[in-house]
Amino acid sequence: MKLEKITICNLFQYENLEISFSGNLVGIIGKNGTGKSNFLNALHFAFAGEVPGKTKEQVLRWGAESGYAIVEFNHAGKHGRIERHTPGTRASFKYGDENPITGIRQVNEAILNMLGMDKDIFRLVFVKQAELDAILFDQASRREVAFQRMCGLGETNRLHKGLTDLIARVFSESSGDIEATIATLNQELENSNKELENTNNALAEADAEVEKYPGAQVLSDECSKWKTATRLKFAMIQSSTSLAEKNAACENLKSELAKLADAVVGETVAANARRELQSEEAKLRDAEVYEKTVETTRKRMEANQLTVNSVKAESEAYNGLDALEAEAEIESRRLAEGRAMASLYKAAIEAFSMQTVPVCPLCEQAVPPSMAQSLYNKMTACYTDDAHYKMLSEKLAAQRKKATELSGKLSALLDMIATDSKWLGEHPAIGEDNLQAQRLYFADMKAFVDDMTEKCNQSKQIEWRLRQLESDLAHQKDEYAKNAAELEQFGISEQLSYEEADRALKQAEATLQTFNELVSKRNSVNAVKVSLERRIIGIKQNLEAATAKLAMNETRENAYKTLNKIADWLHYSNGPHKLAQRIMLDLTDDTNRFLETLGSPFSVSIDNETLGYLFSMNDGSGPETPMPAEALSGGQKVLLAVAFRLASYCMFAGKYGLLSLDEPTAYLDDANVANFCTLLESIKSTAVSMDLQILISTHERAVLPYMDSVLDIDAEKE
Numbered sequence: 001m002k003l004e005k006i007t008i009c010n011l012f013q014y015e016n017l018e019i020s021f022s023g024n025l026v027g028i029i030g031k032n033g034t035g036k037s038n039f040l041n042a043l044h045f046a047f048a049g050e051v052p053g054k055t056k057e058q059v060l061r062w063g064a065e066s067g068y069a070i071v072e073f074n075h076a077g078k079h080g081r082i083e084r085h086t087p088g089t090r091a092s093f094k095y096g097d098e099n100p101i102t103g104i105r106q107v108n109e110a111i112l113n114m115l116g117m118d119k120d121i122f123r124l125v126f127v128k129q130a131e132l133d134a135i136l137f138d139q140a141s142r143r144e145v146a147f148q149r150m151c152g153l154g155e156t157n158r159l160h161k162g163l164t165d166l167i168a169r170v171f172s173e174s175s176g177d178i179e180a181t182i183a184t185l186n187q188e189l190e191n192s193n194k195e196l197e198n199t200n201n202a203l204a205e206a207d208a209e210v211e212k213y214p215g216a217q218v219l220s221d222e223c224s225k226w227k228t229a230t231r232l233k234f235a236m237i238q239s240s241t242s243l244a245e246k247n248a249a250c251e252n253l254k255s256e257l258a259k260l261a262d263a264v265v266g267e268t269v270a271a272n273a274r275r276e277l278q279s280e281e282a283k284l285r286d287a288e289v290y291e292k293t294v295e296t297t298r299k300r301m302e303a304n305q306l307t308v309n310s311v312k313a314e315s316e317a318y319n320g321l322d323a324l325e326a327e328a329e330i331e332s333r334r335l336a337e338g339r340a341m342a343s344l345y346k347a348a349i350e351a352f353s354m355q356t357v358p359v360c361p362l363c364e365q366a367v368p369p370s371m372a373q374s375l376y377n378k379m380t381a382c383y384t385d386d387a388h389y390k391m392l393s394e395k396l397a398a399q400r401k402k403a404t405e406l407s408g409k410l411s412a413l414l415d416m417i418a419t420d421s422k423w424l425g426e427h428p429a430i431g432e433d434n435l436q437a438q439r440l441y442f443a444d445m446k447a448f449v450d451d452m453t454e455k456c457n458q459s460k461q462i463e464w465r466l467r468q469l470e471s472d473l474a475h476q477k478d479e480y481a482k483n484a485a486e487l488e489q490f491g492i493s494e495q496l497s498y499e500e501a502d503r504a505l506k507q508a509e510a511t512l513q514t515f516n517e518l519v520s521k522r523n524s525v526n527a528v529k530v531s532l533e534r535r536i537i538g539i540k541q542n543l544e545a546a547t548a549k550l551a552m553n554e555t556r557e558n559a560y561k562t563l564n565k566i567a568d569w570l571h572y573s574n575g576p577h578k579l580a581q582r583i584m585l586d587l588t589d590d591t592n593r594f595l596e597t598l599g600s601p602f603s604v605s606i607d608n609e610t611l612g613y614l615f616s617m618n619d620g621s622g623p624e625t626p627m628p629a630e631a632l633s634g635g636q637k638v639l640l641a642v643a644f645r646l647a648s649y650c651m652f653a654g655k656y657g658l659l660s661l662d663e664p665t666a667y668l669d670d671a672n673v674a675n676f677c678t679l680l681e682s683i684k685s686t687a688v689s690m691d692l693q694i695l696i697s698t699h700e701r702a703v704l705p706y707m708d709s710v711l712d713i714d715a716e717k718e
Contacts, residue, residue, distance in 0.1 A: 001074070001075040001115075001656055001657035001658045002021070002073060002074045002075075002657065002693075003021040003026070003043075003071065003072075003658065004020065004021055004022075004072045004073055004074060004079075005018070005019070005020045005021065005067075005070075005071075005072040005691060006018075006019055006021070006042075006043060006046070006069070006071050006072075007069065007070040008042045008066070008067075008069050009058065009067055009068050009069075010061040010064035010067030011042045011045065011059060011060065011061060011067045011068070011069055011086075012035060012041060012059065012061060013035045013038060013044060013061065014035065014038070014039075014042065014061065015061065015064075019711045020709070021709055022708055022709045023587060023681070023693075023695070023697060023708020023709050024289055024684060024687040024688050024692065024693055024708075025454050025683070025684050025687060025693075025694055025707050025708050025711070026693065026694070026695050026696065026705065026708065026709050026710070026711070027696050027698070027703065027704060027706075027707035027710040027711070028040070028695060028696065028697040028698070028710075028711045028713065028715070029698065029699070029701060029710055029711070029713065030699060030712070030713030030714050031699055031714060032699055034713045034714060035713055036662075036663075036697040036698075036713055037414055037663075037697065039664060039697070039711070039713070040660050040662065040695065040697060041054065041059075043067050043069075044069070044072040044080050045069055045086075045696075046069040046083075047071070047082065047083060047111060048083060048108075048111075049104055049107070053320075056087055057620065059086055059675045060087070060292055065371060066083040066085060066086065066087065066088070066584070067086055068083060068084060068086070068090075069082075069083075069084055070082070073112065075095075075657065078095060078096035078097075079095075080093070080094065080095040080096070080098065080114070081093070081094045082107070082111065084107075085346055088196060089103070089104050090102075091103065091104045091107040092107065093106075093107040093111060094115060097108070097312065098355055103626055104539075111186050115656055118615045120275075124212075126145055126343060138347075156570045156575065157570075157576075158578045159570050159572050160280070163327065163563060163566060163567045163570065164185040164553075164567050167563050167564060169404075170484060170661070177549045178546055178549055178659065179550065180544045181546050182543065182547060184547060185539055185542055186543065186545045188539050189539045189540065189543065192532055192535055192536045192539060193536065196529065196532045196533065196536065196549045199525060199528050199529045199532060200529065202525050203526055203529060204523065206518065206521050206522035208523050209518045209522075209523060210515070210518045210519055213489075213515045213518070217389050218524055225508075225510045227507040227508075228486075228507075229504070229505070230502050230504075230505045232483045232486055235483050236480055236483050236484065237591075239476050239479055239480040239639070241442050241478070242432060242476055243473065243476055243477065243480070245399050246469050246472060246473045246476070247473065248468060249469055250469050250470060250473065250641065252392075253466045253469065254466065256462050271622065271688055273448070273449045273452060274449055274453070276440075277445050277446055277447070277449045280441070280442050280445055281442060281446075281717060283438070284439060284442050287410070287430060287435060287438055288435065290427075290430065290460070290616060291429060291430050291432075293637055294424065294428075294429045294430075296427075297420050297423055298420075298422060298424060300416075301416075301420035301424070304330055304413050304417045304420070305417060307413055308410060308413045308414060310416070311406055311409055311410045311413065312410065314406055315403065315406045315410065317387075317405070331437065331541055331583065336677060337614070352691035358589055375500035376576060391526055398594065400404050425461065429499035429553055477693075481647075483664075492583065506698070572675055577611075581606070581608055581611065584606045584611050585606055586651065587644065587648060587651060588604060588605060588606045588613075588645030590646075590650055590651065591604060591613075591640070591643045591644050591647040592604060592643075593642045593647075593703055594642075594643035594646045594686065595639065597682060597685075597686055598638075598639060598643060598679060598682040598683065598686070599679075599682055600618075600636075600639050600643065600644065601617060601618055601619065601623070601634075601636075602615045602616060602617050602618060602636065603615070603616060603618060604616075604629065604640065605626055607628075611629070612628060613629035613640065614626035614627060614628060615627055615629055615631075615636075621692045633672070634667060634668050634669065634672045635671070635675040637675065638664050638668060638672065638675075638679075639679060640666065641664065642661065642664060642683060643681070646659070646686065649692075650690075653712065657691060657692055657693060658692070658693050658695070658696045659692060659693070659695070659698065660692075660694070660695040661694060661695070661696045661697065663697055663698055663699070664696065664698065664701045665698050665703070666677065668700075672700070673700050673702055674705070676700075677703055677705075677706060681706065682702060685705065714715050
């Protein structure tokens with residue numbers, strides 16, 4: 001397989017990345033922490049739909065609602081395209097001329113079928129450098145765990161535990177336990193048979209007791225007969241008492257009705273009396289209103305007369321208007337003369353203003369300036385001395401208005417008095433004595449009508465109660481006759497007393513209760529018998545099962561031994577360990593082959609106990625005894641890791657055509673980085689010969705010249 005193009009949107013830290021690939025060596029360059037490993041994780045997500053150790057929320061870019069990855073590739077001469085989205089179920093796969101496939105499960109199956117491997121083996125393509133270091137250079141226990149996880153052997157541990165638990169549950173009983181169980185069941189069966197025999201004897205005795213009595217139906221019918229007879233007799237006794245009481249009540253009502261017959265008048269007469277009473281009530285009400293109106297009119301007329309006297313007295317205060325008018329006339333003439341004099345003064349002042357020396361226009365004598373000022377002041381006084389006249393005018397107008405108002409009010413009052421006097425003359429008062437007599441007559445008539453109405457109502461109520469009692473009396477007579485006829489159907493005389501019927505009922509109930517108790521006792525004994533029979537059947541079944549289990553004991557023991565052997569083989573220290581040894585031996589041969597191809601100065605062998613690598617120098621310059629791989633230099637460790645990576649790829653994922661090397665230059669000094677760059681020439685040749693595309697993730701830019709194409713993470717971020 002050759003990757004051609006990948007598009008990443010909102011996955012991990014990549015907001016929108018699109019990169020094309022070419023050649024066998026593809027470099028993914030960037031500083032530590034810039035997202036080189038996450039680029040490989042996004043590629044893993046596109047192919048597998050998941051990233052080991054990552055949740056769906058961790059795959060999605062922080063703050064984004066959705067994301068996707070699209071990978072275009074060439075495999076076996078056919079173009080392919082994979083598209084996956086998260087979150088959600090959107091996924092599509094197109095390979096060659098085949099129809100596109102959608103749906104997560106369908107796409108996963110199609111990709112794995114195309115690659116010819118399962119999902120666990122597919123993880124080997126993107127295995128992390130830390131896992132390789134654990135396999136090659138870590139402690140023995142951690143090395144084996146990492147190797148089993150890489151090779152998918154960890155499942156054997158779960159199988160071992162499950163099979164061990166199954167053996168403990170299924171084969172928990174030994175032959176001795178089964179024999180003890182059979183002995184216990186035989187003893188229980190013997191005890192149950194004895195108990196059943198005793199129960200059968202008790203049941204026979206109970207049946208004999210029950211047979212001493214007639215059938216349950218006969219006893220129940222007899223009891224029902226006397227129960228009904230007792231109820232009927234009690235009802236007849238109650239009816240007799242009630243009939244006597246109601247007969248007496250009817251006679252009393254008839255007596256009361258006879259007493260009221262002389263005093264009660266007809267309904268028509270009572271209605272006429274009520275209408276006459278209503279008429280008298282209306283007359284009395286009208287008379288009281290009339291008398292109240294006369295009294296109100298008289299009081300109003302007296303009040304108006306008092307008001308007239310008051311108004312006349314107030315009007316006399318305004319008879320002096322003539323003197324006030326004369327005074328206003330005199331003040332008016334004085335004011336006119338003053339205004340004429342002011343005009344003369346004004347003319348003199350104007351004449352003075354035209355001359356250098358003022359001259360009086362009256363005497364034609366020179367007037368000093370002080371006299372001119374005096375004339376001016378007098379003129380001003382003549383113009384302004386009209387306040388007294390204004391006051392007299394306003395007072396005269398106000399008094400004239402008040403006199404007019406009083407005159408109108410006096411005239412209106414006199415008209416009202418004349419009208420009221422005339423009405424009183426035409427409507428004389430009834431008088432309190434006449435009005436009181438009319439009230440007494442109405443009260444007597446009302447008392448008479450009320451008494452007559454009350455007696456009519458009493459008569460109606462008595463007649464209604466009498467009809468009700470007579471109806472109830474007839475109904476109870478019918479019930480009494482019906483109960484007597486029903487009692488006769490049982491062949492019981494009507495003369496039977498209630499005490500006799502009740503005594504027969506109690507005797508029948510006691511007999512029925514005794515019979516029912518005996519039947520209940522028999523049923524209880526029978527239930528115990530049925531329970532014992534069921535228990536005996538269960539014991540026999542358990543006994544048969546235990547006997548059959550004991551017969552199969554030899555077969556069970558053989559199965560137990562076989563399953564224990566399988567469980568022992570599945571333990572990680574046995575079968576899985578041996579399988580890991582076999583795989584590691586095969587991987588060791590391939591690893592040495594790639595070490596030779598890459599020009600390695602050493603070769604490796606396997607430690608069967610620890611599954612760790614031991615190395616020996618090819619030129620014999622090293623120690624005579626092979627040394628652990630942990631003793632290799634940094635550059636030699638990288639060489640061994642690359643060779644082991646290529647060997648494991650060939651063994652597990654050779655059909656895929658794609659391999660990733662995650663940080664192979666980690667922890668290398670400059671000299672070893674240079675050695676790795678030299679090694680890249682051999683790696684590239686090996687990749688070309690295997691038609692293999694290798695993705696190399698590293699922070700060392702010294703490897704750039706050896707790459708066929710490069711994804712520069714730092715440059716993409718800028």
